[in-house]
Amino acid sequence: MIVRARNVDFYYGAFRALTDVTLDFEKRRVTALIGPSGCGKSTLLRLLNRMNDLIDGTRVEGEILFEGRNIYAPEVDPVEIRQRIGMVFQKPNPFPKSIFDNITFAPKLSGIRDRGEIETLVEGSLRQAVLWDEVKDILGKSAMNLSGGQQQRLCIARALAMKPDVLLMDEPTSALDPISTAKIEELIDSLKKRYTIIIVTHNMQQAARVSEYTGFFYLGKLIEFNATEKIFTNPAMKQTEDYITGRFG
Amino acid sequence: MTSKAREIIIKNLFALLAFISVLLLGLIVLFLFREGLPIFKQISMAQFLFGSAWYPTYDPPEYGIWSLIVGSVIVTVLSCLIAVPFGLLSAIYISEIAPAGIKEILKSVIELLAGLPSVVLGFFGMVILAPWMQETFDLPTGLNIVNASLMLAVMAIPTISSISEDALYAVSRDFKEASYALGATKYETIVKVVIPAALSGISTAVILGMSRAIGETMVVLMVAGGSAAIPRGIFDSVRPMPASIAAEMGEAAFGSGHYHALFATGIVLFIITLAFNLIADHISNRFKEEGSGTL
Numbered sequence: 190m191i192v193r194a195r196n197v198d199f200y201y202g203a204f205r206a207l208t209d210v211t212l213d214f215e216k217r218r219v220t221a222l223i224g225p226s227g228c229g230k231s232t233l234l235r236l237l238n239r240m241n242d243l244i245d246g247t248r249v250e251g252e253i254l255f256e257g258r259n260i261y262a263p264e265v266d267p268v269e270i271r272q273r274i275g276m277v278f279q280k281p282n283p284f285p286k287s288i289f290d291n292i293t294f295a296p297k298l299s300g301i302r303d304r305g306e307i308e309t310l311v312e313g314s315l316r317q318a319v320l321w322d323e324v325k326d327i328l329g330k331s332a333m334n335l336s337g338g339q340q341q342r343l344c345i346a347r348a349l350a351m352k353p354d355v356l357l358m359d360e361p362t363s364a365l366d367p368i369s370t371a372k373i374e375e376l377i378d379s380l381k382k383r384y385t386i387i388i389v390t391h392n393m394q395q396a397a398r399v400s401e402y403t404g405f406f407y408l409g410k411l412i413e414f415n416a417t418e419k420i421f422t423n424p425a426m427k428q429t430e431d432y433i434t435g436r437f438g
Numbered sequence: 439m440t441s442k443a444r445e446i447i448i449k450n451l452f453a454l455l456a457f458i459s460v461l462l463l464g465l466i467v468l469f470l471f472r473e474g475l476p477i478f479k480q481i482s483m484a485q486f487l488f489g490s491a492w493y494p495t496y497d498p499p500e501y502g503i504w505s506l507i508v509g510s511v512i513v514t515v516l517s518c519l520i521a522v523p524f525g526l527l528s529a530i531y532i533s534e535i536a537p538a539g540i541k542e543i544l545k546s547v548i549e550l551l552a553g554l555p556s557v558v559l560g561f562f563g564m565v566i567l568a569p570w571m572q573e574t575f576d577l578p579t580g581l582n583i584v585n586a587s588l589m590l591a592v593m594a595i596p597t598i599s600s601i602s603e604d605a606l607y608a609v610s611r612d613f614k615e616a617s618y619a620l621g622a623t624k625y626e627t628i629v630k631v632v633i634p635a636a637l638s639g640i641s642t643a644v645i646l647g648m649s650r651a652i653g654e655t656m657v658v659l660m661v662a663g664g665s666a667a668i669p670r671g672i673f674d675s676v677r678p679m680p681a682s683i684a685a686e687m688g689e690a691a692f693g694s695g696h697y698h699a700l701f702a703t704g705i706v707l708f709i710i711t712l713a714f715n716l717i718a719d720h721i722s723n724r725f726k727e728e729g730s731g732t733l
């Protein structure tokens with residue numbers, strides 16, 4: 190278990206978005222978070238790398254343990270957490286910089302200056318994200334010229350260049366066409382050998398295809414958490430069954 | 439009346455109003471050139487622009503405006519050296535750092551600065567700053583380049599600050615989130631993501647601030663000292679172009695060489711500000727088209 194949430198409540202101002210969420214994410218596995226829109230999937234994901242700190246008036250109760258340490262303990266530096274736990278967003282958000290500079294953003298922040306090391310890192314990350322062959326001749330061009338699917342893979346490569354342990358993905362394919370979606374799904378499959386992946390998805394087939402574990406959320410509560418196969422073939426809860434059979438959501 | 443007819447009338451009314459304003463502007467420019475160009479029957483353009491003697495009322499008169507151009511350029515550049523850091527830093531502070539309460543206060547203060555009549559600033563420079571500078575630095579006069587630059591900077595800061603702030607504010611939240619998620623601190627995010635993404639707007643702000651400073655008349659008329667000679671130091675007096683025009687137009691005889699020379703000075707000023715505005719426009723357009731380009 191690399192990341193564990195313990196009795197987590199989360200508030201946006203007075204609004205409680207998560208209620209008593211407890212679940213464990215296993216190392217080098219893909220865990221999917223599913224549930225109808227507004228049920229708190231993104232909120233939970235953004236709690237795991239302290240991105241919700243950036244929103245004013247929010248409050249967390251309970252604990253989130255990363256490698257046994259509560260990341261909300263007062264002495265923990267959120268910057269350090271975010272370096273270890275990368276994130277890919279719903280809408281591809283490369284910087285308006287060159288492809289090369291997008292990838293080197295995080296490594297340069299952590300003080301890597303050596304040209305050779307940086308170039309190796311750029312190639313390695315782009316290869317891992319299966320983008321190298323498409324962009325190796327245009328590394329100096331603006332990332333904004335890439336297609337949506339390429340931009341999303343660039344964002345994955347950019348996060349990988351930070352050498353994180355965990356990769357959080359918030360509906361990474363919801364803005365993409367089916368071919369790009371298939372590429373990202375393949376990519377997730379190849380990345381799980383080295384990274385712990387937690388993916389929020391709206392698409393139940395996607396959860397079934399890419400994940401080993403699935404958590405179903407409804408109205409800010411974790412309704413059911415189990416092996417993906419179990420959730421999709423034989424859910425324990427009536428609400429889960431209703432959702433995956435499309436009766437609501 | 440049908441709604442269709444009303445639409446047509448409204449549309450044409452707006453078109454007419456727009457046309458009238460453009461026409462008026464065009465006529466003013468035409469007038470400027472008609473009154474200014476005749477000076478070149480008396481002297482060549484090079485003599486006019488680069489001649490360093492401005493003795494329009496002597497006999498024979500000399501109409502070299504080089505020292506006026508130098509005066510304008512020097513106070514503009516110096517005022518921008520002061521106004522750009524202040525304007526930019528305040529914009530960054532307001533849009534990215536300040537807590538909500540302070541943000542509102544600072545914004546109102548800057549709006550207040552923008553609303554200060556330039557004659558008030560000139561007056562301040564004249565009766566407070568000038569005597570103080572004269573005494574403190576033991577100068578022959580406190581009405582000089584530094585004084586004018588400081589007052590112009592006060593005028594340019596609100597322009598630079600508010601346009602930069604809009605540009606910074608417009609930087610997509612997505613970029614900031616991406617930066618934080620990659621382990622950047624707030625400071626690193628501002629320097630490496632927010633400012634580069636807002637660079638076109640910031641450049642526009644700086645250029646518009648400069649164009650405001652170079653065209654400003656009242657302040658330089660009151661505090662630049664009015665000496666039509668090439669300055670040798672930043673505590674010398676100068677006579678920037680707008681000051682020269684404002685001070686002398688009243689006494690220049692209609693249709694005289696002096697009169698035409700002042701209009702020609704106006705043409706030079708007009709071309710400089712026009713160029714600034716075109717550059718500002720070009721920068722913001724170019725970045726817009728490329729979807730912010732590569733930084």
Ligand SMILES: Nc1ncnc2c1ncn2[C@@H]1O[C@H](COP(=O)(O)OP(=O)(O)O)[C@@H](O)[C@H]1O
Pocket residue numbers: 201204206224225226227228229230231232233244
């Ligand atoms: N920044 C915010 N401020 C206030 N409420 C929010 C904010 N973000 C999300 N919420 C609310 O929290 C709930 C959960 O949102 P979210 O985690 O985005 O859901 P999901 O990702 O499952 O669609 C929703 O009711 C949403 O309206």
Ligand SMILES: [Mg+2]
Pocket residue numbers: 230231232359
């Ligand atoms: Mg969401």
